Amino acid sequence: MPKIVDHDERRREVLSAASRVIVRDGIDAATTRAIAKEAGYSNGVLAHYFADKDEILLSALRGSHRRIRDRLTGKVAGLTGLAALREVLLDNLPLDDERAAETRLEVSFWSRSLAAERLAEVQRAEAGELRAAVRELLGQAREAGELAMDDDLDDVAERLLALMDGLSLRLLLHPDRLSRDDVERLMLQTLERL
Numbered sequence: 001m002p003k004i005v006d007h008d009e010r011r012r013e014v015l016s017a018a019s020r021v022i023v024r025d026g027i028d029a030a031t032t033r034a035i036a037k038e039a040g041y042s043n044g045v046l047a048h049y050f051a052d053k054d055e056i057l058l059s060a061l062r063g064s065h066r067r068i069r070d071r072l073t074g075k076v077a078g079l080t081g082l083a084a085l086r087e088v089l090l091d092n093l094p095l096d097d098e099r100a101a102e103t104r105l106e107v108s109f110w111s112r113s114l115a116a117e118r119l120a121e122v123q124r125a126e127a128g129e130l131r132a133a134v135r136e137l138l139g140q141a142r143e144a145g146e147l148a149m150d151d152d153l154d155d156v157a158e159r160l161l162a163l164m165d166g167l168s169l170r171l172l173l174h175p176d177r178l179s180r181d182d183v184e185r186l187m188l189q190t191l192e193r194l
Contacts, residue, residue: 011049014039018060023101027108058122064105065126081141089187092164094171095180103168131157147194
């Protein structure tokens, strides 16, 4: 009797393996051979499910973004304005092992995206969604009278996102200088000043 293969599960296993390799060893080490080995499959299995390495990498990135969105949707359910904004920004910081791995994965794609337009397009689209959400929540906060400043909300959104990216990167690169508590405190102080 032929073996029944769950193709969706096999794709998920390959993408999970790709994410692990990228987080552990860096994006340059995420060769199809390394991904196949991590997943426990042959290169031929990868070729059956993905056209090329870039498709695997793009799919892994999109999968990570989808999981983050799903988690955030639960965290902000019933919240608006600054309360929801606080959850969005804190959730996008590497404050636990899961989010640290997500951040490492994301940051690994930054330099590669500068040279690969398909990756850059995905990065821009996903970052655009996050920016739109932050801007929307700032607008809700202003309408609710939660903001003590009159700055342009587009500028505020950009500053918050730059702070989030910067704190994330600094925490990953300088854990001896910054702790997770420090990063959370700095973000919360910035939100308080709004």
